[in-house]
Amino acid sequence: MGIKFCSLSSGSSGNCQYIETDRVKILIDGGLSGKKIERLLSSIDVCPTTIDSILVTHEHIDHIRGVGVLSRRYDIPIYANQSTWTRMERAVGEIKAKNIKIIESNEDFQLGDLDIHSFKVFHDAAEPVGYCIYHKNIKISIITDTGWVNDNMKSIIKGSSLYLMESNHDVKMLKEGNYPWYLKKRILSTKGHLSNFDAGKTLSEVLTGNGEIVLLAHLSKENNRPSIAHETVRECMEDYGINVHRDIALDLTYRDRPTRVYTL
Ligand SMILES: [Zn+2]
Numbered sequence: 001m002g003i004k005f006c007s008l009s010s011g012s013s014g015n016c017q018y019i020e021t022d023r024v025k026i027l028i029d030g031g032l033s034g035k036k037i038e039r040l041l042s043s044i045d046v047c048p049t050t051i052d053s054i055l056v057t058h059e060h061i062d063h064i065r066g067v068g069v070l071s072r073r074y075d076i077p078i079y080a081n082q083s084t085w086t087r088m089e090r091a092v093g094e095i096k097a098k099n100i101k102i103i104e105s106n107e108d109f110q111l112g113d114l115d116i117h118s119f120k121v122f123h124d125a126a127e128p129v130g131y132c133i134y135h136k137n138i139k140i141s142i143i144t145d146t147g148w149v150n151d152n153m154k155s156i157i158k159g160s161s162l163y164l165m166e167s168n169h170d171v172k173m174l175k176e177g178n179y180p181w182y183l184k185k186r187i188l189s190t191k192g193h194l195s196n197f198d199a200g201k202t203l204s205e206v207l208t209g210n211g212e213i214v215l216l217a218h219l220s221k222e223n224n225r226p227s228i229a230h231e232t233v234r235e236c237m238e239d240y241g242i243n244v245h246r247d248i249a250l251d252l253t254y255r256d257r258p259t260r261v262y263t264l
């Protein structure tokens with residue numbers, strides 16, 4: 001077996017991604033209640049007692065809600081950088097010292113047969129990161145919650161077999177929608193969330209069109225529609241000469257259900 005990936009849930013109501021190899025099972029973020037994450041895991045036939053580690057991207061509640069509960073219930077180590085630990089300490093509650101794992105952004109570490117690389121993203125949190133996960137010749141990149149993607153980030157994620165990329169909002173829907181002005185400004189800022197168009201542009205610049213899997217993530221309930229996100233990204237890619245149906249697999253993630261389990 002190679003590596004399995006499933007987005008258990010994605011969006012402002014809770015983010016949780018699952019990765020599995022022969023040797024390890026990890027979660028990236030645990031932003032739903034412990035109970036909900038247990039239920040989502042069992043819906044893909046994974047027992048929560050078998051989760052080896054939880055990696056945290058940043059301290060916003062939609063990424064850490066169930067992290068403390070799961071760590072206490074199943075004795076799971078939590079990995080995050082020091083700034084994130086400081087900010088999330090109170091929200092996650094008491095964690096056994098041995099389960100507090102402090103990582104440095106831009107440094108690699110290993111979990112079983114996975115190599116993990118975290119890198120800084122642009123978001124209004126202490127030290128938010130994205131992750132590249134390597135297993136043999138396969139690479140998975142995860143970027144949610146970033147206001148923009150710079151050239152350095154693009155070069156870090158390039159060459160992945162699977163991209164989980166934020167496609168948060170349609171700019172027109174956000175601008176014309178009901179959100180208060182300060183919130184619109186926050187989301188549109190370089191430390192906010194990535195628009196459908198920016199997701200499409202970023203992906204187009206890193207894809208080679210050799211069958212990569214692309215999952216659009218963290219879609220806003222109010223300022224986006226799955227069909228609009230998909231269409232905007234598809235059009236953008238086609239401007240770059242990528243034929244979405246022939247060259248890659250472009251899929252969505254969901255706030256209320258898991259994706260299928262991808263095997264790479
Ligand atoms: Zn978020």
Ligand SMILES: [Zn+2]
Binds near residue numbers: 058125
């Ligand atoms: Zn956030």
